Amino acid sequence: LGHDDPTVIKQLEDLTGEEAASIPLNDKQTMAIFSSVEPLEVKPDDIGTSVGTYGIPEFGTRFVRQMLEATRPTTFSELVRISGLSHGTDVWLNNAQTLIEGEIASLNEVICTRDDIMIYLIQQGIEKNRAFQIMENVRKGKGLNSNQIDIMQESQVPSWYIES
Structure with a gap:
């Protein structure tokens, strides 16, 4: 991913006289x-x-x-x-x-980023360090171990979410 976006935004502000923050x-x-x-x-x-x-x-x-x-x-x-x-x-x-x-979940419910995993698991009552470790396992492609699956099931995480 490029890191030139802030520079381009500043150049556009200078060219247009409009501040990016004022754009709805x-x-x-x-x-x-x-x-x-x-x-x-x-x-x-x-x-x-x-x-x-x-x-x-x-x-x-x-x-x-x-x-x-x-x-x-x-x-x-x-x-x-x-x-x-x-x-x-x-x-x-x-x-x-x-x-x-399949109308199993909405756009706002599916996992879109790794951060979604950690935030959702914490909201479900899973301890922050465990939620982080689950997120990291998914990010690294390691999958979930049986203990992590048990923790999520105990916290009422839907099976579709765990499988996703």
Whole structure:
């Protein structure tokens, strides 16, 4: 991942005279392009997709456009979650996609980043160090041991979450 974003943002502020912090993150027309082409005043057949994100970094690829079509995000927070889902092996494919499309879990419930794991497990009452260790095992691709699974089951973590 690049680290030039803050520099580019500063350059854009200088060019436009607008501060980045003053740009609303909930503009309805802007948010709508992540779930339809209506704000662009074109038809899906005209551009070959039902979302208006061509040219938007990270959201214009075929893979991410398919994710947008499946989830139809409406909030900035959901866009951040989609960004998390679009990185890594079996984060979206064979995992969150199946859960969302099967209506087993929503976009706001599936694991999108490793931080989601730790935060959720702590919310479920699992001790912070144990939650961290579970998150680290998942991050490193080590999977879960039987003790970790038992701890999560005792804390009422759904089986789909444990398997995810």
